Amino acid sequence: MTRQPPFLSDEARRSRLARRHLLGPAHRATTVEQVTEALVGLHASDPATVYLTACARLAKPSAAAVDRALYEDVTLVKLLSMRRTLFAVTEEFAPYVSSSTARAIAVKERATLVKHLREGAEGWDEARLAAAEQAALAALAARGEATTAELSLDVPALRETILMSPGKPYEARQSVGSRLLRLLASDGHVRRCRPRGSWLSSSYPWALVPQWPELPVREAKAEVVRRWLAAYGPATVEDVKWWTGWTLGDTRKALADLGAVQVGLSNGPGLALPGDEHDEHDEHDERDDSDGEPWAALLPALDPTMMGWRxxxxxxxxxxxxxxxxxxxNAGPTLWWRGRVVGGWAQRADGELAWRLLADLGAEAEPARRAITAEAERLAGWLDGIRVTPRFRTPLERELVS
Known part of the structure; x- marks a missing residue:
């Protein structure tokens, strides 16, 4: 008789979020690096997301602690990687992300940039692009750190522009420098330094970084998926493929290299790391998912938990x-109650946090409101008047601030 794979209920999966994603109050972290490891990587397309994501999971929220990890200790680095999205990952994990994903993206970015230069700028080819890259790196080495505009003073070629989408209603010009520095970052040659302005700013200088070791691609992909399944598993093959942005073949190969085991999920067959098909906590009542205390959370736009699965x-x-x-x-700011998304929140112009429940919580509505209110006060406390507007606006967020 064929043995049926273990089944993990939706309740068991939601219960894991309190512990593995550090969302239950009893499971919060003491360092930004612990948060980043727990979530594998922090979405960084919007500068504010890294801070809000980390502080939602820190026992003592601190924007200064995130600053220190990113720009002083440099224990976190940002890479254009999974799904061609900017992620902040730990320095220790960065070589795996680079070899498995970022370098392949950099190859495509280079080909795309060469194509755009040939079509939208005069006198550019691969040789001139390579020369401009070397000149930019030399100028950066001399300066220590510099913005793209500052480097353009040393390397005039960076000031030239590319006509993007010529002939289209949305045609626009971009500087060669902005595209070239992004390419150098994708290749792992440069990193973003502390922004000029507040931690919400998108204006930042660049600095050179030591080159990471080049790992075998297959080994690196297996390690990325191992960490992801440990944090987000069990999950479907489609979830893993979507999160990584890899081909189905590469995804299946990495799962096979790990010896991932089959489990049953409410939405079909799933996979887990060997030994993770069962969890002693999974059999507990869902209401005991945070050492006996139901939990609420206010998570930011593009939070890794919200964006973790397809x-x-x-x-x-x-x-x-x-x-x-x-x-x-792109997901906007969300309200969570016991592992479910139950609404959204926003910050108004005067700094006030506004939120709305979308789900009918029945008898749990009042305890959920109390817990959400407490979390909103906690968030407002460490923001201390700083105004945050998501880069990607959503209908509910817009409505709440209007």
Missing amino acids: GRDWYLDPAHVPALFDRAG
Whole structure:
């Protein structure tokens, strides 16, 4: 008789979020590096997300602690990687992300930039691009750190522009420098330094970085998936493929290299790391997922927990997607109660935090409101008047601030 794989209920998966994603009050971290390791990587397309994501999970929230990890100790680095998205990962994990994903993206970025230069700028080819790169790196080495505009003073070629989408209604010009520095970052030659301005700023200088060791691609992919399954598993093959942005073949190969085991999920067959099909906590009542205390959380736009899976029905009601996501699929700020997304929040112009429940919580509505209110006060406390607007606006977030 064929043995059926273990089944993990939606309740068990939601219970894991309190512990593995450090969302239950009893499970919060003491360092930014611990948060980053627990989530594998922090979404960094919006500068504010890294800070809000980390502080939501720190026992003592501190923007200064995130600053220190990113720009002083440099224990976190940002890489254009999974799904061609900017992630902050630990310095120790960065070589695996680079070899498995970022370097392949850099190859495509280079080909795309060469194509755009040939079509939208005069006198550019691969040889001139390579010369401009070397000149930019030399200028950066001399300066120590510099913005793209500052480097353009030393390397005039960076001031030239590319006409993007010529002839289209949305045609626009971009500086060669902005594209070239992004390419150098993708290749692992440079990193973003402390922004000029507050931690919300997108204006930052660049600095050279030591080259990471080049790991075998297959080994690096297996390690990325191992860490992801430890944090987000069990999950479907489609979830892993979506999160990494890899081909289906590469995804399946990495899962096979890990010896991932089959489990049953409410949305079909899933996979888990060997030994992780069962968890002693999974059999507990869902209400005991945070050492006996039901938990609430206010998570920011693009938070890794919200964006962790392609299949989200086990924690997100599909009816709430239009309010909480923009048209490109970017998640806005969300309210969580015991492992489910139950609403959204926003910060108004005067700094006040506004939130709205979208889910009918029945008898749990009042305890959920009290817990969410407490979390909102905790968030407002460490923000201390700083105003945060998500880079990717969603319908509910816009409505709450209007």
